[in-house]
Amino acid sequence: MEYLPNILFALALIAGIGFFSRNVKRLSRNIKLGKAVEVNDNKSQRWTNMAKIALGQTKMVVRPIAGLMHIIVYVGFIIINIEVLEIIIDGLLGTHRVFAPLGALYNFLIGSFEVLAFLVIVAVVVFWIRRNVIKLKRFLKPEMEGWPKKDGNLILYIELVLMFLFLTMNAADFQLQQMNAEHYTKAGAFPISQFIAPLFDGMSISSLVLVERTAWWLHILGILAFLNYLYYSKHLHILLAFPNTYYGKLKPKGEIDNVEAVTNEVKLMMDPTADPFAAPAEDTADPEKFGASDVMDLNWVQLLNAYTCTECGRCTSECPANQTGKKLSPRKIMMDTRDRLEEVGKNIDANNGEFVSDGKQLLNDYITQEELWACTTCNACVEACPVSIDPLSIIVEMRRFLVMEQSAAPSDLNNMMGNLENNGAPWPFNQMDRLNWTQES
Amino acid sequence: MNVPTMASLFAEGKQPEVLFWVGCAGSFDDRAKKITKAFVKILNKANVSFAVLGTEESCTGDPAKRAGNEFLFQMQAVTNIEVMNAYEVKKVVTACPHCFNTIKNEYPGLGGDYEVIHHTQFLKQLLDEGKISLEGGTYKGKRITFHDPCYLGRANDVFEAPRELIQKLDAELVEMKNCRKRGLCCGAGGAQMFKEAEAGDKEVNIERTEQALETQPEIIAAACPFCNTMMTDGVKNKEKEASIKVMDVAELIASAEDL
Numbered sequence: 001m002e003y004l005p006n007i008l009f010a011l012a013l014i015a016g017i018g019f020f021s022r023n024v025k026r027l028s029r030n031i032k033l034g035k036a037v038e039v040n041d042n043k044s045q046r047w048t049n050m051a052k053i054a055l056g057q058t059k060m061v062v063r064p065i066a067g068l069m070h071i072i073v074y075v076g077f078i079i080i081n082i083e084v085l086e087i088i089i090d091g092l093l094g095t096h097r098v099f100a101p102l103g104a105l106y107n108f109l110i111g112s113f114e115v116l117a118f119l120v121i122v123a124v125v126v127f128w129i130r131r132n133v134i135k136l137k138r139f140l141k142p143e144m145e146g147w148p149k150k151d152g153n154l155i156l157y158i159e160l161v162l163m164f165l166f167l168t169m170n171a172a173d174f175q176l177q178q179m180n181a182e183h184y185t186k187a188g189a190f191p192i193s194q195f196i197a198p199l200f201d202g203m204s205i206s207s208l209v210l211v212e213r214t215a216w217w218l219h220i221l222g223i224l225a226f227l228n229y230l231y232y233s234k235h236l237h238i239l240l241a242f243p244n245t246y247y248g249k250l251k252p253k254g255e256i257d258n259v260e261a262v263t264n265e266v267k268l269m270m271d272p273t274a275d276p277f278a279a280p281a282e283d284t285a286d287p288e289k290f291g292a293s294d295v296m297d298l299n300w301v302q303l304l305n306a307y308t309c310t311e312c313g314r315c316t317s318e319c320p321a322n323q324t325g326k327k328l329s330p331r332k333i334m335m336d337t338r339d340r341l342e343e344v345g346k347n348i349d350a351n352n353g354e355f356v357s358d359g360k361q362l363l364n365d366y367i368t369q370e371e372l373w374a375c376t377t378c379n380a381c382v383e384a385c386p387v388s389i390d391p392l393s394i395i396v397e398m399r400r401f402l403v404m405e406q407s408a409a410p411s412d413l414n415n416m417m418g419n420l421e422n423n424g425a426p427w428p429f430n431q432m433d434r435l436n437w438t439q440e441s
Numbered sequence: 442m443n444v445p446t447m448a449s450l451f452a453e454g455k456q457p458e459v460l461f462w463v464g465c466a467g468s469f470d471d472r473a474k475k476i477t478k479a480f481v482k483i484l485n486k487a488n489v490s491f492a493v494l495g496t497e498e499s500c501t502g503d504p505a506k507r508a509g510n511e512f513l514f515q516m517q518a519v520t521n522i523e524v525m526n527a528y529e530v531k532k533v534v535t536a537c538p539h540c541f542n543t544i545k546n547e548y549p550g551l552g553g554d555y556e557v558i559h560h561t562q563f564l565k566q567l568l569d570e571g572k573i574s575l576e577g578g579t580y581k582g583k584r585i586t587f588h589d590p591c592y593l594g595r596a597n598d599v600f601e602a603p604r605e606l607i608q609k610l611d612a613e614l615v616e617m618k619n620c621r622k623r624g625l626c627c628g629a630g631g632a633q634m635f636k637e638a639e640a641g642d643k644e645v646n647i648e649r650t651e652q653a654l655e656t657q658p659e660i661i662a663a664a665c666p667f668c669n670t671m672m673t674d675g676v677k678n679k680e681k682e683a684s685i686k687v688m689d690v691a692e693l694i695a696s697a698e699d700l
Binding site: 025062222234251252253254255256258259262264265266267269270290291318320321323324325326327328339368373375376377378379380382383396398399400401402403404405409410413414415417420421424425426427429431432433435437438 | 444446458463467468469470474477478486493494495498499500502504505506507508509510511512513515516517519533542545546547550551582591592595596597598622623626627628629630631632633634636637638639640641642644645646649659
């Protein structure tokens with residue numbers, strides 16, 4: 001019986017981490033449903049980008065208020081997790097504050113965790129106010145209705161509760177230390193929780209131990225639960241921001257990749273020695289589908305992008321089409337891609353590892369043509385994303401499907417392309433008139 | 442105006458230093474043709490050895506590519522690259538950020554490797570080399586706001602060259618609330634120029650024009666023929682065309698030099 005808490009703790013830890021790794025496997029399986037793409041060039045630049053953008057938060061501070069608040073929560077999250085290491089060791093070994101022998105350093109650490117926890121509470125409250133009281137426009141777009149809005153608030157509540165549990169635990173501990181309670185080594189500094197401790201005045205040692213233990217258990221169980229909530233929420237960015245910034249686009253933003261399958265076709269067309277009547281060789285692969293109508297047609301970096309999106313909406317608020325009331329929202333493009341990918345993943349799970357057509361696809365069932373045609377390809381969304389997501393590449397890929405597989409461009413664009421084909425200009429002017437301007441005054 | 446073609450120079454056994462890629466707008470659009478001519482006047486004045494492709498030039502394929510028609514884009518690209526490679530073109534300058542972006546970034550993968558610069562960068566070089574001089578005067582103290590073309594600015598990180606030119610005119614450069622990396626699109630990119638906008642509550646060019654008007658400019662400077670059209674339409678929509686002009690940076694310089 002003596003070791004019951006240790007065993008329970010080990011079981012909780014194994015369950016939490018086990019479930020989490022199951023989700024990670026599912027996540028990586030889904031991302032790998034995307035097409036292969038080479039992103040191993042220029043490794044040093046990629047590491048630099050990750051260090052600057054994800055670790056250094058350089059793009060967050062473009063918007064100073066949200067940026068500063070985010071840095072607090074981010075730093076708090078990382079630093080306070082050092083404490084989790086101690087909690088895990090304590091839980092497994094049945095020790096209490098196992099790092100206490102570090103002495104002054106330990107006091108400093110615990111003290112700074114407390115200050116950070118307090119700052120995190122402040123930041124989270126500010127975030128909550130921005131979403132629910134000030135009602136910033138970008139948090140209220142149509143794609144945020146329902147679950148995304150709840151999800152956003154839920155994450156804030158969880159963070160708030162975790163921080164309060166941490167401080168309550170310390171406050172009770174502090175009180176117990178002062179009452180010279182057995183097992184409660186005098187260690188740590190409590191710059192914040194010392195103000196909570198007076199609430200416990202007059203409580204017996206046994207009730208205080210109960211408070212301390214309850215807060216301790218709820219805190220670590222809460223962290224394990226939160227870890228597993230990530231996959232079901234928009235919050236995966238705390239992990240995926242790092243690979244996503246690493247694999248982010250290095251080329252100039254204006255450059256759209258040339259489709260290799262098309263290049264091969266064009267080369268063949270331009271080759272005077274090609275035999276126009278030649279039958280394709282027996283082992284020729286089926287002609288490639290041009291563009292994307294579903295998530296499997298996108299490449300894996302685009303799918304990673306979708307899981308990384310935390311729905312902050314900076315892309316949408318910078319989008320010229322969205323600003324002028326069009327249906328296009330780059331954030332919705334990412335959310336739709338992820339939702340569809342999840343749906344495809346569940347389909348595969350339900351059908352023994354094979355995708356069975358469900359009569360749906362990303363195009364039309366999630367993303368409408370009206371949204372796709374409203375894009376000006378201005379790259380404002382790409383520039384705005386704090387974690388290097390590229391919604392534009394998905395839009396272009398889907399336009400390619402519409403035009404090259406379905407000839408479904410708006411008629412104005414068909415006219416433009418007809419002119420281009422016939423006259424070498426988007427307007428109906430003769431190519432032979434290209435120099436006329438030199439003769440005009 | 443002296444506008445040699447690559448073909449005529451080639452016939453004389455000559456090779457210009459730089460190919461001036463005029464672009465479709467610069468060749469056919471009445472407003473953009475003025476920009477083309479202004480730029481050529483400067484090239485002539487600075488004795489730049491240049492030529493145009495003339496009737497051998499064809500659309501880069503940018504609007505087709507961005508509309509999703511990769512086939513049409515690559516057909517255009519490969520044809521243009523064949524022509525340019527036949528003339529052994531090394532350096533290309535263009536007054537259109539869309540042509541600039543496409544030739545600079547998307548042609549190399551299809552066999553077209555050139556040094557490509559935008560006309561604002563080229564003008565800045567001419568100025569630095571002392572081949573043109575900008576004595577204030579015409580634009581001294583005038584309030585000029587610069588609209589960043591997406592395909593020059595955000596797409597290719599060219600923000601300073603056009604601004605430095607405007608400042609050299611002794612003009613007062615005023616920035617819009619969205620500028621440089623956060624510049625708002627004029628609404629023409631991604632083949633939008635050639636179609637009606639989707640339903641919404643406003644046209645993008647009106648939104649951008651309103652941002653420009655907030656700076657109370659006398660001139661809205663542009664560096665792209667399409668932005669120029671969009672901003673000109675926006676200013677007309679606001680009935681401000683009598684007091685506010687939309688001008689390309691090349692036109693500002695050509696008129697300051699009184700060419």
